[in-house]
Amino acid sequence: ATAPGVIGLAEASTLLVMSYLSFCTPLAAEGYRWSLCCMICALTCIVLGFRMRIGGLRLYGLMLVIACVAKLALLDIANLDSLARVGAFIAGGIICFAISALYNFAVKRFAADVGE
Numbered sequence: 001a002t003a004p005g006v007i008g009l010a011e012a013s014t015l016l017v018m019s020y021l022s023f024c025t026p027l028a029a030e031g032y033r034w035s036l037c038c039m040i041c042a043l044t045c046i047v048l049g050f051r052m053r054i055g056g057l058r059l060y061g062l063m064l065v066i067a068c069v070a071k072l073a074l075l076d077i078a079n080l081d082s083l084a085r086v087g088a089f090i091a092g093g094i095i096c097f098a099i100s101a102l103y104n105f106a107v108k109r110f111a112a113d114v115g116e
Contacts, residue, residue, distance in 0.1 A: 006048075006052065006054055006057055007054070007056050007057050007060055010041075010044075010045050010048075010057060010060055010061075011060065013041065014038070014041045014064065034071070035068050035071055035072050035076055038064055038067065038068040038071070039064075039065065039068045039095070041061075041064055042061045042062070042064035042065045042068060043061065043065075043099070044061070045057050045058070045060050045061030045064065046058050046061035046062065046065075046099075046103065046106075047061075049061060050106050050110060053110075058103075062103070065096070065099055069092055069095070069096060072088065072092055073088075073089065073092060076088075077089075
């Protein structure tokens, strides 16, 4: 499969999952489910981007992570009390740090594999 074809498939899959969640779940639970599914799609794109050596797919996954974290910070936790909001921000920061660390590790490993 070509890189544009794989990226297009990833975008279509993400839209399909998000559309399903928008129309088939109760509104109260939709926000958290949407964020969780978006994060899973993003991580899948990043992993497949490394395995298939498609930089655009990794970039798409990183953009999904940014969108998911922004949605979490701006919309999902707006109705929580202060302590829960602080916990959500800490959890979001840990998730972002973990993704960053894993991404940097994978980039270094990828560069070492290409160099051999």
